[in-house]
């Protein structure tokens with residue numbers, strides 16, 4: 035017994051703080067987030083006003099839903115860059131359909147429709163990845179162009195500035211209200227609750243179901259997972275379908291939140307989302323990461339993109355900051371592996 | 374397809390019991406390679422089988438057919454009374470066929486508990502993934518299986534990612550997974566390659582108790598001593614055919630070697646006494662972490678130095694420190710009388726040190742790349758042609774030479790390394806280390822998983838390298854191997870060099886005694902044979 039008890043100790047050595055961080059990289063994300071918030075708050079105490087926090091929460095929802103979808107795919111060793119195109123198609127297609135054909139369609143049906151279209155497009159991704167055996171990056175670059183092209187060619191290019199009333203109202207339902215420093219009323223919209231709800235669902239699927247562990251198994255080694263009896267086809271269909279459904283949900287929320295539907299919106303923010311996931315401690319090579327990390331990574335990116343400007347950092351510098359953080363986090367992850 | 378069975382000896386027991394599994398006239402081809410040529414094997418409950426044969430004779434291929442990885446080209450599989458053309462992984466698992474693969478097939482990013490316990494959940498759900506985990510069961514199953522192979526069962530260990538564990542522990546985790554559920558047939562493809570005697574003894578106990586529960590066990594190994602110790606049936610393969618079958622005890626070692634290789638292999642000492650050359654390497658007080666403490670020794674040109682010890686003796690760490698894979702925390706290395714800083718594999722290469730790692734099946738090979746590319750990977754700069762590109766002809770010549778010297782069984786050099794059998798993959802790693810013309814060669818378990826016949830060819834290569842003045846370090850727990858090949862044998866214990874024996878007069882018992890002696894002699898009493 036003595037031989038093995040001593041021989042098993044994992045090779046991580048060094049300072050206890052390092053050891054904890056090596057096991058829980060999302061703590062590192064939390065540290066970055068706290069440091070950043072402290073910096074902004076010190077530079078401009080307005081940051082701590084409820085109004086700012088409400089804005090941050092509102093801005094986190096869409097990017098957070100995207101990030102959770104990407105994370106599920108990344109956990110299985112894949113990548114997706116088509117989710118913004120899916121979201122744009124769902125958002126614009128559904129909004130336009132409601133405006134033109136069914137102005138009185140109840141809100142839950144609108145949401146379900148958008149999610150279902152997203153799911154369908156995601157399944158197309160999953161099907162192609164599985165059956166063509168082409169890397170998911172290539173497949174989703176292809177489908178990103180295709181979905182976007184279909185949207186602009188067949189559905190429309192005209193900005194919808196007046197939403198159907200049920201959608202418009204949904205964006206305005208308040209969970210809480212406050213007043214900004216200028217005296218305007220700022221609301222915390224009810225829909226911000228969707229992000230924590232989906233985060234909990236994603237966490238539950240990944241940690242508590244066989245499917246979740248199978249996703250990580252595939253991220254560890256697809257060949258071994260297949261050999262051990264995991265059904266790769268179901269896993270591929272699920273992860274891309276799930277990410278697609280979340281993109282559909284995010285798209286329709288985006289429209290309700292902005293009270294308009296712009297077909298040219300959303301596409302282009304993929305890198306922000308992937309950055310959020312990676313900053314949350316998930317390795318781009320797959321098989322690792324946590325939902326908590328993804329949520330923290332999302333908050334980090336949202337804070338950088340929205341409030342750095344309050345600390346007097348010019349908005350052109352935001353990208354530099356995101357880039358620097360990714361490099362710091364990346365260097366840290368590499369060291370973690372060597373530790 | 375009638376296959377030649379040289380001899381089929383009367384079976385010890387198991388007659389009259391309905392077989393659990395029978396394969397009939399199985400053929401399997403990979404492109405041009407006819408890996409199995411009409412194999413028939415019957416597995417009876419409660420029996421232990423040893424599948425023996427040279428590297429590349431088709432052992433792993435048969436196992437992968439039984440466990441649902443490969444589908445046979447011809448033949449039938451009768452499993453628990455039902456006939457199949459081929460099995461899926463889930464079918465095999467559901468029928469109770471559990472496998473320890475040669476490459477272990479663990480998921481490096483998942484925890485120990487998950488690696489051990491998830492398969493059970495998958496089988497209970499009949500492969501349906503939309504199932505909530507039974508986490509209590511997962512942990513219980515993992516604990517039970519881990520304690521059966523003498524691994525810790527603490528929360529800490531259960532939640533460690535398998536990729537962070539040393540090879541020997543990973544091997545035990547893979548075994549734990551196979552015995553975690555009530556199996557009907559446990560297959561182990563070279564499960565003991567990196568285990569030391571104590572773990573092997575324990576594994577043998579585990580096999581015995583499985584057998585008592587009516588579980589059949591199919592072993593693949595190149596360590597014949599273990600087969601004799603376990604007993605049971607021997608099934609001997611040569612070139613994809615079954616050439617003999619019978620009780621283990623009815624075959625002598627020489628007979629087995631002859632059946633496997635088709636020729637006579639002797640176990641004589643390879644090393645002829647030689648005057649040692651000038652000292653090329655001197656290590657003083659090498660320390661690394663907790664395991665390696667102040668090890669000192671020297672190595673001369675043309676000398677073959679054996680290093681052995683128990684798993685936790687520091688022998689593995691010493692090999693890794695010499696190769697620059699692991700850093701030393703104290704002590705120094707001198708090469709040719711000058712201090713050498715070896716902090717990375719690159720530094721080691723620059724000082725002329727080549728390293729063949731222990732974990733060759735999962736580290737160090739570009740599995741999807743051709744054999745040739747793997748062999749010449751380290752010396753690309755020396756193969757530059759006139760325009761800076763790699764000189765294909767010279768690369769090919771170099772590759773061909775190693776394939777011939779090391780007897781790597783392959784029809785051509787363009788084949789991906791993943792298409793080689795396990796033992797042949799190992800030779801590719803050895804060949805690559807040699808391609809760099811090192812002055813000091815550190816071999817970590819050089820013949821782990823290599824068959825008797827080819828051990829011979831590897832030993833001959835090593836001997837001739839030493840003849841030519843290379844200094845060689847063999848880190849191994851295969852004592853006969855060290856005794857046959859080395860000039861001196863260092864024994865490590867608790868991180869220190871405790872003994873430096875001349876190999877021509879030492880014997881196994883003496884070395885084993887030194888390995889396990891001292892304060893905890895009582896705790897280690899089980900170690901001596």
Ligand SMILES: Nc1ncnc2c1ncn2[C@@H]1O[C@H](COP(=O)(O)OP(=O)(O)OP(=O)(O)O)[C@@H](O)[C@H]1O
Pocket residue numbers: 403404406408426427428429430431432433434435475782791792793794795796797822824
């Ligand atoms: N996936 C594959 N593709 C092509 N050829 C293969 C593949 N797997 C095995 N082979 C070939 O089939 C033959 C039998 O290989 P196998 O792995 O069964 O040998 P083995 O008896 O297990 O040897 P070892 O003792 O070295 O592990 C070898 O010639 C090998 O090169």
Ligand SMILES: [Mg+2]
Pocket residue numbers: 432433434475562794795796
């Ligand atoms: Mg094999």
